[in-house]
Amino acid sequence: MSLRMSVFGTGYLGATHAAGMAELGHEVIGVDIDPAKIERLARGEVPFFEPGLPELLRKHVESGRLRFTTDAAEAAEFADVHFIGVGTPQKKGENAADMRFVDSVIETLAPLLTRPAVILGKSTVPVGTAARLAARVRELAPVGDEAQLGWNPEFLREGFAVEDTLRPDRLVVGVDKDRPGRIEEVAREVYAGAIGRGTPFMVTDLATAELVKVSANAFLATKISFINAVAEVCEATGADVADLADAIGYDARIGRKFLGAGLGFGGGCLPKDIRAFMARAGELGVDQALGFLREVDNVNLRRRDHVVNLAEREVGGSLKGARIAVLGAAFKPNSDDVRDSPALDIAGRLHLAGAEVRVYDPEAMGNAAAVWPTLPFVADADEACADADLVIVATEWKEFRELDPAVVAGEVAQATVIDGRNCLPADQWIAAGWRYLGLGRYAS
Numbered sequence: 001m002s003l004r005m006s007v008f009g010t011g012y013l014g015a016t017h018a019a020g021m022a023e024l025g026h027e028v029i030g031v032d033i034d035p036a037k038i039e040r041l042a043r044g045e046v047p048f049f050e051p052g053l054p055e056l057l058r059k060h061v062e063s064g065r066l067r068f069t070t071d072a073a074e075a076a077e078f079a080d081v082h083f084i085g086v087g088t089p090q091k092k093g094e095n096a097a098d099m100r101f102v103d104s105v106i107e108t109l110a111p112l113l114t115r116p117a118v119i120l121g122k123s124t125v126p127v128g129t130a131a132r133l134a135a136r137v138r139e140l141a142p143v144g145d146e147a148q149l150g151w152n153p154e155f156l157r158e159g160f161a162v163e164d165t166l167r168p169d170r171l172v173v174g175v176d177k178d179r180p181g182r183i184e185e186v187a188r189e190v191y192a193g194a195i196g197r198g199t200p201f202m203v204t205d206l207a208t209a210e211l212v213k214v215s216a217n218a219f220l221a222t223k224i225s226f227i228n229a230v231a232e233v234c235e236a237t238g239a240d241v242a243d244l245a246d247a248i249g250y251d252a253r254i255g256r257k258f259l260g261a262g263l264g265f266g267g268g269c270l271p272k273d274i275r276a277f278m279a280r281a282g283e284l285g286v287d288q289a290l291g292f293l294r295e296v297d298n299v300n301l302r303r304r305d306h307v308v309n310l311a312e313r314e315v316g317g318s319l320k321g322a323r324i325a326v327l328g329a330a331f332k333p334n335s336d337d338v339r340d341s342p343a344l345d346i347a348g349r350l351h352l353a354g355a356e357v358r359v360y361d362p363e364a365m366g367n368a369a370a371v372w373p374t375l376p377f378v379a380d381a382d383e384a385c386a387d388a389d390l391v392i393v394a395t396e397w398k399e400f401r402e403l404d405p406a407v408v409a410g411e412v413a414q415a416t417v418i419d420g421r422n423c424l425p426a427d428q429w430i431a432a433g434w435r436y437l438g439l440g441r442y443a444s
């Protein structure tokens, strides 16, 4: 059955979710406070890089099943189901999540609810938020108890967002067990297609649903930091962390995914989510429980320091005036997102230390320049590498993995490469005359 729904927040999550819901057959209105973003989306353009999304969005804008507005009242009038997908960034100078965008949606939307409605929160929030917001909705909505709120965390990965939205690994819906209302029934209608294909659909209490999300991200972050901690030991012993990860990854209990050692995790989710999780545990008086996440964060940030130090050593002990090509600015390939990007972080630090850095990324240079306007960005990898004393591969874009080491060797001043993502064919680079340094492998 086709439902009428709204999605508040049309960023990486919300725009994808809105287009995905239209693809599932629903009628959708996307709402954002950024008029420039809404204008572009309404024209069928995606204001960020996400493979497959432009085609999907255009298709449904043209069919009329998907439209966009800055007017919350229009969304309240139109939809029976409202998703919240606004940002929950880290607060400045604190670990906790900044909840003002989520709160503002509730304060705006709830007073507009004059007929029965279901709100499903998708943003990643500190445990306890949903119960607080459900009460606030009942208080503010003219329709009172007929305005019901559940939590439906989102697990999509940037770069695979369309696929993850249309074919999720699992669906989780948190419901107030004392006032279940129509949340489960409505969620089953929203996701009928996926549920019909056998996608696990779990109904939990509100706190569990909120915790599932941050626990999943904390686990992924821990797995990455585990292998990066082992990489530090590999560097001290000459062992190879990639072979090691293959070997332990064959154990089905461990698994090879998220054992990619390198510059570590960044992005708009993992770093801020583990910090917000720790902050919330502190508020709840169980901060010791998540003490290990502080070390997960530390190991992760140490990888960036290590690459900056390695670069300094490789250019002869002083970064001043050293010409360094940084290939990559996005926090991972197939994304233009530079939020807490390890690549951009090291480029900026090398630049501040006096190096002549040249940065190239296939998709993220616009966003990167907005964060670091003083960094020199160049048009392609060749220009970045020309006369370089050192090349650093900081994001494993396919075009970097497939660089011809013999050709690049002819462009640089000094054939030294730091493979910050352990993504290059090391033997080929070494055979082409390069001094090759991996992270946790080929360390010397």
Ligand SMILES: NC(=O)c1ccc[n+]([C@@H]2O[C@H](COP(=O)([O-])OP(=O)(O)OC[C@H]3O[C@@H](n4cnc5c(N)ncnc54)[C@H](O)[C@@H]3O)[C@@H](O)[C@H]2O)c1
Pocket: 008, 009, 010, 011, 012, 013, 014, 031, 032, 033, 034, 037, 085, 086, 087, 088, 101, 104, 105, 122, 123, 124, 125, 154, 155, 156, 157, 158, 268, 269
């Ligand atoms: N990006 C991801 O891959 C991903 C995946 C799963 C969960 N999440 C979570 O989803 C949430 C959103 O993340 P994102 O990456 O899409 O952020 P984003 O910054 O790309 O998008 C947030 C959007 O919300 C809009 N907004 C802010 N206040 C608003 C309001 N009052 N009404 C309407 N719109 C408003 C902003 O203008 C912006 O367009 C976060 O909680 C994040 O942790 C993100």
Ligand SMILES: O=c1ccn([C@@H]2O[C@H](COP(=O)(O)OP(=O)(O)O[C@H]3O[C@H](CO)[C@@H](O)[C@H](O)[C@H]3O)[C@@H](O)[C@H]2O)c(=O)[nH]1
Pocket: 124, 154, 155, 156, 157, 158, 159, 217, 220, 224, 257, 258, 259, 260, 261, 262, 263, 264, 265, 266, 267, 268, 269, 270, 331, 332
């Ligand atoms: O083996 C690995 C795998 C990833 N990373 C890094 O980890 C970060 C995060 O990668 P990924 O998880 O693929 O990206 P996100 O799009 O941020 O997705 C995460 O964060 C989202 C927002 O909460 C969740 O929905 C997803 O399930 C979760 O994977 C990136 O910097 C990667 O380079 C590694 O260093 N090694």
